[in-house]
Amino acid sequence: MNERQLTYRELNERSNRLARKLRETGVEADQLVAILAERSLDMVVGILAILKAGGAYVPVDPDYPEERIRFMIEDSGAPLLLIQKHLHEKTDFVGTRLELDDFVWGDRGADSADALDASNLEPISGPGNLAYVIYTSGTTGRPKGTLIEHKNVVRLLFNDKNLFDFGPSDTWTLFHSFCFDFSVWEMYGALL
Template identity: 55%
Template sequence: DQQLTYAELNARANQLAWTLRGQGVGPDRIVAILMDRSVEMLVGVLGILKAGGAYLPIDPDYPAERIAYTLADSGAQWLVTTRDVELRTPALPFAGCRVYALETEPMPAENPPQATKPEHLAYVIYTSGTTGKPKGTMITHRNVVRLLFNDRMAFDFNERDVWTLFHSYCFDFSVWEMYGALLYGGKLVVVPLMTARDPEQMVRLLRQERVTVLNQTPSAFYALSEREMEEADAELCVRAVIFGGEALAPGQLRAWRRKYPHTELINMYGITETTVHVTYKKLGEAEITNGISNIGKPLPTLRAYILGEGQQLQPMGVAGELCITGDGLARGYL
């Protein structure tokens, strides 16, 4: 039941930013952040960005070995956390500077001088490690901004939208959720972890907060949709459901389409290394009726190629490897 205005969020992020500046944080310096999903977590993320640094999100519920590996591999010299999270991770192997998000010294609420340029790092998110050890993917400010602002923007987000921060901030879908809301002046609802795991509570939250933009992995949405179909009314305000993170089975969207025919259902594909999303497809009756899974066309500022041996372009209809180029491509791995 906490809420912040933009002015309050900005002032608190600024105070943290001044603290971090005083500790030596600046452009291309990586600052780890180990916090539960909360309003304070958002203050932490924005404070790191305003200091000029790049945030490295770490989930306190990760196994101790994963936390230790991420801190060591990243070389982060600063850690933003809270006392209660620190108590839950007693063997936290970190020799650098710890900054407690709720206990900083009184600092100015004014914006610190701009330190970053578009080519500087905004965040580092570690991959899942399914193909070996997890690797830190380096994403710049330019990578993020052009995803949400370009001269051929495929979406009409605005200040009246209400978004949910449904996903962990260690999953790059959260980047789309956080900045889709905040950069357009909308409202961002931080979804408690247990609510995100419970379709009944999630349906209740969508009604109470009058959510308009919902981002979901398909498997999470199938459970949510099934629960929503048990409601007699059609009171949700969701105008767009954006899918990502795994393959979509459009046939499972039929019931939702019948109850909410005006909701745009959008399938998106992308990976951490290409800054969240690469392609998009607004699903129509043909895809839903026939169960056609289609990832669509590249977003503006990106190109997608199907290449074969020697990275040669494949002829129409011939299978190959999907290769992405453009302004969303990460700087690389740490």
């Protein structure tokens, strides 16, 4: 993305490090973690880290009005927010905040995210656990959180009609906000 790129190995290692930090802060199976991030590599690392930690992500688009951002975070009850440094003014969230930038592009010092173990974590969630919560548009009233389990995502991606036939020279784009359900197919399709 732009001038930055990650190999699959780097993506895995960085998301593993952040997942370990999330577990240290108490994330467990079905724990909701809000993520406020622009479309970026940070966002992808954050989403994967939440899933690897066993939690379920609540995507919050920084382009939303401040009132909607506040409502989604409060309504979800997420005690933890992953956020990009430059977006702190978008929310007055008073719970625990972790800055994505530090875990994706950390300073590489002894106390940085790079000091955390980058190996794969032992899974603590399964098919019946939550993967994410996407909020409806709210056009008929207040937005509602829709709870999606891992088995629903797998069913979406692995059915007889999908054929992922891509090679190294192909490009897969993310057109939609990660707050829109179709983004799941776009993000995980690219990773698969």
